[in-house]
Amino acid sequence: MKHRFVSKRYWNDISTPMGESGDLTRKYEDLINFSLGDPDLTTDERIINAAFEDAKRGHTHYTDFLGELELREEICKYYRNEYDYGVKIEECMITTSGCHAMWLVLESILDDGDEVIIHEPYFTPYPQQIKLTRGKAVVLETYEEDEFQVDTERLKKLITNRTKAIIINTPNNPTGTCFSRETLEAIAEVAIENDIIVIADDIYTAFSYASPFIPITTLKGMRERTITISSFSKDYCMTGWRIGYVLAPSYIIKTMKDVNENNVFTAPSISQRAALHAIRMRDEVQPPMVEEYKKRTFYAYERIKCIPNMSVLPPRGSLYLFVNIKKTGLTSMEVADRILRDAHVLVLPGNAFGASGEGYIRIAVTVGLRQLKEAFDRIEKMDIFQN
Known part of the structure; x- marks a missing residue:
């Protein structure tokens, strides 16, 4: 925003689709959020309790x-x-x-x-x-x-x-x-x-x-x-x-x-x-956590493989799938907008991660299997993902 009280370094808009996604999380009451890589699991209780005790001891x-x-x-x-x-x-x-x-x-x-x-x-x-x-x-x-x-x-x-x-x-x-x-x-x-x-x-x-x-x-x-x-x-x-x-x-x-x-x-x-x-x-704390996200990632991968006009490489790591949607004939932003509007699922357009991300969307598997299933059930009914 241009204003004499704002540094000229920030006069040009530097907001990104990732940063703006927070405003969209309240758009629909039944929204399923695949946008940000914030693990939905709460920090292990043993870690919280130990830190709490340390705080009481003066840390x-x-x-x-x-x-x-x-x-x-x-x-x-x-x-x-x-x-x-x-x-x-x-x-x-x-x-x-x-x-x-x-x-x-x-x-x-x-x-x-x-x-x-x-x-x-x-x-x-x-x-x-x-x-x-x-x-x-x-x-x-x-x-x-x-x-x-x-x-x-x-x-x-x-x-x-x-x-x-x-x-x-x-x-x-x-x-x-x-x-x-x-x-x-x-x-x-x-x-x-x-x-x-x-x-x-x-x-x-x-x-x-x-x-x-x-x-x-x-x-x-x-x-x-x-x-x-x-x-x-x-x-x-x-x-x-x-x-x-x-x-x-x-x-x-x-x-x-x-x-x-x-x-x-x-x-x-x-x-x-x-x-x-x-x-x-x-x-103690990492193996069950990692196994849970691995299970989700491979579930999402199997669902994507069955949806026309979507494809993705086999999972190798992280919490994300970078889904190819080029066969829809639409831009990344158009597909992300359609998924939000028609399926009430929030994903990030691939061009949020640079120009070569055009033609993709990013999915973060930071919701449970039940919500993953619901999200893909909605998405596969969309007309842009039909043969």
Whole structure:
């Protein structure tokens, strides 16, 4: 909105279909919401109770600027136990969510005009986050016929003397793809050869269905040039706690701490205690949660396969299905609008995730099987999905 009291940086509308979807959730009383990736399961009661007891014991103050020491030690132990990968305590910082972590990282590493490559379809905030930190987003398209894997030959052609970093996100939002070891190794090789940073947005690590998750930082030669962002939001159903963390070389972590002193100072102490209990209880709380979302994802996949003018790749990871609707002859926005109007089901148009997302819609399986069944029963009756 243009107004003399609003920064000119925001005079052009920067709202997105993802951001606007919140206004649509109240449109119909019987609406089924497939739009946002907010797990519908409540944080495990054991985590809540443990954090509540910690609050009563006095954990209601600022923590260390880098995050509570006990939590950072537990994260280091987690990487050692799960991936046989050593992380030093000074290489770990707790943040107020994964999104906050991404902004802090970009603010700490980018000079004006630095280029950051993002593979498209991408998590909607990336371009604006890069712009806010005075960088320039460079888009690397990926394609369904390649299972949305990064093609490193195309990647190489985008690298210039201003390229500072590439952001990778696997398991991926919105496509659900999981990068193969071969893809990760090829990206690592390009990063090393061109002396660029890889920012690994590792948000859905628990939801890698096809094969175990591989952090790119664990690959040979990548430790010194990888910044890992992770979060408790999806892997532990803790979106509202707003807690994440960053692993990076200690000099980058120090810079992030200094930047954050002028932003939110420290992450919430209560949320940090909840994260500590969550990571310690992961073998108890994660398996049933992951199995539930896997069951939903494969149910949705089977339903989509039976609906004319819809198609989708077999599920590989995350909470999402990126559904091809090109055979309808309509745009992504038109299909999303029709599904909302005719079926009272809210989905996101694929172009919310970049231009190459046109021809798709994203479905988040963040409702139970009963609602999934009801939603697809409604959708399959629509005329645009008839032979």
